[in-house]
Amino acid sequence: MIPVQGYDGRKVAVLGLGRSGLATARALQAGGAEPVLWDDSPEARARAEAEGFACTDLGRDAAWQGVVLLVTSPGIPHLYPAPNRHIARAMALGVPVDNDIGLFFRSWAVADWQDFDLVPKVVAVTGSNGKSTTTALIHHILQVIGRPTQMAGNIGRGVLDLDPATDGEVVVLELSSYQTDLARALTPDVAVFTNLSPDHLGRHGGMGGYFAAKRRLFAEGGPDRAVIGVDEPEGVYLANQMAEGPADDRVIRISAGQKLEGEGWTVFARKGFLAEWRKGKQVAAIDLRAIQGLPGAHNHQNACAAYAACRSLGLPPRLIEQALTSFAGLPHRSQTIASRGGVRFVNDSKATNVDSAAKALQAFPRIRWIAGGLGKEGGIGGLVPFLGSVTKAYLIGHSARDFALEIGTTPHEICETMEAAVTRAATEAEPGDTVLLAPAAASFDQYPDFEKRGEHFAALVAALPDHAG
Missing domain, CATH: 3.40.1190.10 (Mur-like, catalytic domain)
Structure with a gap:
């Protein structure tokens, strides 16, 4: 732990009690500060209280008495599209707003x-x-x-x-x-x-x-x-x-x-x-x-x-x-997870936007592409110039049909689920092909995050019968 310096004996509010928020509270306490914790989620507050921290509703004016700094978690907006109400209150009171990165460097x-x-x-x-x-x-x-x-x-x-x-x-x-x-x-x-x-x-x-x-x-x-x-x-x-x-x-x-x-x-x-x-x-x-x-x-x-x-x-x-x-790559980022019967299986679940998916599509020849999920604004029309190496696309999730309309003449199949896509791609793949998961979409329609999506893909590949591919 890095004890936070400069706030010994002073009250510092912490907004957002996820991983970084709780770590911030511990580091403030270790440095002698008095952390004032809040999260709008009852579950998050319960986790903090289980560690012995007290939570104080920052929606109450009295909670700001004596607070010299507000430390907010990165996911909470402070300006666009609109400031979080607690951050707006801090700014109105002249209380400086920072995050754990700023505290670390200090x-x-x-x-x-x-x-x-x-x-x-x-x-x-x-x-x-x-x-x-x-x-x-x-x-x-x-x-x-x-x-x-x-x-x-x-x-x-x-x-x-x-x-x-x-x-x-x-x-x-x-x-x-x-x-x-x-x-x-x-x-x-x-x-x-x-x-x-x-x-x-x-x-x-x-x-x-x-x-x-x-x-x-x-x-x-x-x-x-x-x-x-x-x-x-x-x-x-x-x-x-x-x-x-x-x-x-x-x-x-x-x-x-x-x-x-x-x-x-x-x-x-x-x-x-x-x-x-x-x-x-x-x-x-x-x-x-x-x-x-x-x-x-x-x-x-x-x-x-x-x-x-x-x-x-x-x-x-x-x-x-x-x-x-000797670098093996990161999970879910152009990660080779298996080679079966001359077919390479690559997990790039982190390719959640057009730009990152385009890079993945340029990395391999003869691709059987698993794509889809919760599409982002603008669609995937920008990927059309990079589909020349795609033998066939297997489309899943909420945006499967929208994606099918945007990929032009590229052969494709609407599979809906990851299970169906992996099975079809593995069955049809030939030696020298790469079965690539590069969704070009968010995961939230079917998975809590891209990691879970990638883990599911890897588990399905591991469970394929020996003759698949």
């Missing part, structure tokens, strides 16, 4: 660090797609090399649940736009921006607000190194904003698909090969094609981001390459 460093030989560092990763894989990949590389490391944020543990730093440790954080948008302190040593595509637009008031939330990690944080994907205009702009000149190697530009030119520090992947250039000269190259845990151009971009972050920490290319080869 509390991570302690006096004991003066006795360390190597000061601990924080690598923070944000972006639309690939940030979980990039975060896990950096963490994996550090583990393999033997550097002390912890991983937290939007993946794994809550940030205030981390253990206090050890000598030379590197904490790797995945940060969503919900987390970067509100944090009052953002001071990573290395900040990573993977890419940008439309998502969470209602929460951020449009694309500009969404990008602004990501940009705060760099503009507010002032990292020593900035690793920035430049395959979209926003990334090009951000890299330009951060650099003092063409040769400023505090900025490492990365790409999946284009050779990056100039005198600066760049890492890019083309045709399956990662290349690092500095001062106009190539200094390293890695063949990514045989790494099963990193299939496709989108994962090669993740590899570039992780490689660049680790290089900025002083790690040598050869050791990074060795660690990359």
Whole structure:
């Protein structure tokens, strides 16, 4: 646990008692603060009370007496589409609003660090797609090399649940736009921006607000190194904003698909090969094609981001390459779960939007595509250019029939359920095919989250008869 500093003996309200909210309450208490807890859900309040915390209704004016800070969970809106009523009340009273990420950056460093030989560092990763894989990949590389490391944020543990730093440790954080948008302190040593595509637009008031939330990690944080994907205009702009000149190697530009030119520090992947250039000269190259845990151009971009972050920490290319080869991938993200009769089964349940599904569809030849669920605004018409490798689509869930109308002449079958889709795809698959779950939709029509959807897919594949495929 990271005890929160700066609030000893003072009242701090905590809104939202999920994983991050309860971790925040514990960390505040450990730092000597008096946490005032509330969640509109009776079940959440019961969990907090089971830990010995008292809950106080923030809807009552008396609850705000003496409160000096409100810490809110990331899922609770503070501006768009409308502020939560408790957050609006805090702002009206002049009570600062923060989140656990802000408290972490204010509390991570302690006096004991003066006795360390190597000061601990924080690598923070944000972006639309690939940030979980990039975060896990950096963490994996550090583990393999033997550097002390912890991983937290939007993946794994809550940030205030981390253990206090050890000598030379590197904490790797995945940060969503919900987390970067509100944090009052953002001071990573290395900040990573993977890419940008439309998502969470209602929460951020449009694309500009969404990008602004990501940009705060760099503009507010002032990292020593900035690793920035430049395959979209926003990334090009951000890299330009951060650099003092063409040769400023505090900025490492990365790409999946284009050779990056100039005198600066760049890492890019083309045709399956990662290349690092500095001062106009190539200094390293890695063949990514045989790494099963990193299939496709989108994962090669993740590899570039992780490689660049680790290089900025002083790690040598050869050791990074060795660690990359042992990366198995993350569950539900282009994860190969089985190979049966020459047929590969890939679980990319995390591909919940058009952009992430498009990347998955470009990663494999001869795809039998399982898609559908609770469709998002705009549909999946944007995927039509990427359906050339799809032998047949097996459509499930609430949006199955809508998806069928949008995929043009691509052969398809409306299966409704995951069970039917897996059975049909496995029965019809031939050696060399990939049965790919890349839904391009949310899971909430049939599953509580994308993890449960992916787990169901994996369980059905595991239960297939030996002759399937």
